[in-house]
Amino acid sequence: MAYNPIIHLLKGIHGRINSGILSGMQGQQSPQNVAFLRELHREIRKEQVMYEPLNKLNAVVFDIETTGFFPDKGDVILSIGAIKVDGGIIKEEDTFYSLVFHNEDLSPELTHLTGIRKEDLLNAPNLSSVLLQFFEFAKDAVLVAHHANHEKTFLQHSSWKLFRTPLKHRILDTSFLFKIADPDLQLVRLEDLCVYHDIPVVERHHALGDARLTAKLWSIYIEKIIQLGIVNMNDLYEALSKVR
Template sequence: MTLDPFFFMKGKLGASQSQQQVAYLRQLQREMRVEETLNIPLSDLNVIVFDIETTGFYPDQGDQIISIGAIKVKGEVIKEEDSFYSLVKYDKPLKDEITTLTGLTNEDLKDAPPLSEVLFQFFRFVEDYTLVAHHANHEKNFLQQASWKLYRAPFKHRLVDMSFLYRMAEPNGKLITLDECCEHNDIPIFGRHHALYDAKLTAELWRVYVKKLQKLGCESLNDLYEEIAKG
């Protein structure tokens, strides 16, 4: 599922549609069984690897999401045909450094759908899958803030930080950036700071590290968390 960033009509959501979205998301939250994913073998675990681009690092200080990209993965299989991407409407002038970093301009974002619509479509795409992101605190902070502000619903999806996998598989490594992780694993780097392309690079890393962890006897998320807890 690739979302055309200009698919949605301009304007705010109608009250009835907004209420339907809130009801859907709250029902999804009630039905989620995140604990059940803990013991599924990593080779069988369905995950959605995603990335967001933002105007800064601090959602509580007004920084906002300007694009979301995601792709479905099962074990070592990346489902190229099953992806999500959308720009997000932003009315303020973008900082020059954000335009330089992401390649996005004010013109790109002015007719994009609002965050309420993009997040709703994103959560419909995600359903109750486990989420994966590179250094996931950034994504988590923005999704928590937006989910509560827009829908008065908590962000309850399990979110796996890829840094856990790096630390577990290569405890003596000093991999920090996405570029460093990709170069270390001979993954060709392309389209950096485009949300969907960064999600695809992270998906390639997920595939590599699932295999590395299995060789170490770490078969599930539960195994991973137990090893990390041992410290």
């Protein structure tokens, strides 16, 4: 087997992550962990997934809860939830979830929507620690989110602000599949799409709950587009270019 530097790196750091070094980081960044993230991003090759069969594609479906929509104006991530999907098979027990430290007051509307309270966040790990653990969980998998621009914007902003490294993961939007398989479907909200597909809507506006719902939609639509003869990411992007 050829030497793979990222596999070697991930194995080397795995014990340190489990031992709690990452969760203990507060304030100043650990040079070793910044180096880990930069090395992971360097080793990710987006083009390699373009011809990976969709029925074998390793994906991490994720969701974030935030204080607003504009990280460049001070909005922050409050929680991250994710679940792994292998092709169309959801790995029900292979999940990630963490709250993120935040010591400012939350609006009553936000608390009502998400169930997150200020006191829940005071003992949570800081964002740098949570992001490093999330990227360790995701490794080089494709990231998937429902209407992913929100998640992508926050991850890009945080990756650069905290680690001075650009986000290298490919992030796919569930709407890529909807536009191809159901081009006439006018539904937008996650809960509406779930109801349409008879998926029970539970734990809505909880990061892991929303990731699970999105994963179920992703799994359904992977099957739909494969039946249309779209077998890999390259086919997907070609089909998408024709329906925009």
